[in-house]
Amino acid sequence: MPARRGDRGQVAIEFVGMVPLILLLVAAVWECVLIGYAFSLAGNAADEGARAGAVAEEGAREACTAAAGEHIGDAWGMRAVCGPSGDIYKATVRLKIPVLYPGLNFGEITGTGGAAMEKE
Numbered sequence: 001m002p003a004r005r006g007d008r009g010q011v012a013i014e015f016v017g018m019v020p021l022i023l024l025l026v027a028a029v030w031e032c033v034l035i036g037y038a039f040s041l042a043g044n045a046a047d048e049g050a051r052a053g054a055v056a057e058e059g060a061r062e063a064c065t066a067a068a069g070e071h072i073g074d075a076w077g078m079r080a081v082c083g084p085s086g087d088i089y090k091a092t093v094r095l096k097i098p099v100l101y102p103g104l105n106f107g108e109i110t111g112t113g114g115a116a117m118e119k120e
Contacts, residue, residue, distance in 0.1 A: 030100065031100060034098050034099075035097055035106070035109070039111070041072060041076070042094070042111025044111070045069065045078065045091075045095075045111060045113075046092060048071075048113075049065065049067045049068030049091035049093065050089050050115040052067030053067075053115070054089040054118055055118050060084075060089065064091050065082060068091060068093050076095045076098070078094070079093070080093050084117060087117055089117050091112070091113050092111070093111045093112075093113075097109055
């Protein structure tokens with residue numbers, strides 16, 4: 001019985017056809033990971049900033065901003081707003097969401113934090 005040759009190379013053709021879809025899926029998952037990491041990073045930076053502002057005796061805003069940006073790189077475009085609100089020192093940190101394609105803009109992520117002000 002002669003061997004069938006009609007399906008020769010079919011797997012290679014299917015693989016080549018699926019590669020762009022697989023790469024697109026990997027890029028989408030990676031972007032979701034970056035967004036989740038940005039939420040975590042913004043919340044942690046706000047908590048650190050609020051704590052530093054709450055314990056600072058002088059220059060609380062500067063201490064808050066410095067503590068919030070201590071572990072955040074310049075690529076995140078961090079902006080911190082710090083100040084007292086009653087007996088609580090609050091910090092709000094905004095980060096730009098990084099994207100794989102430079103022309104896209106997904107906006108900003110906001111993280112807030114607060115700490116009780118410590119007075120002597």
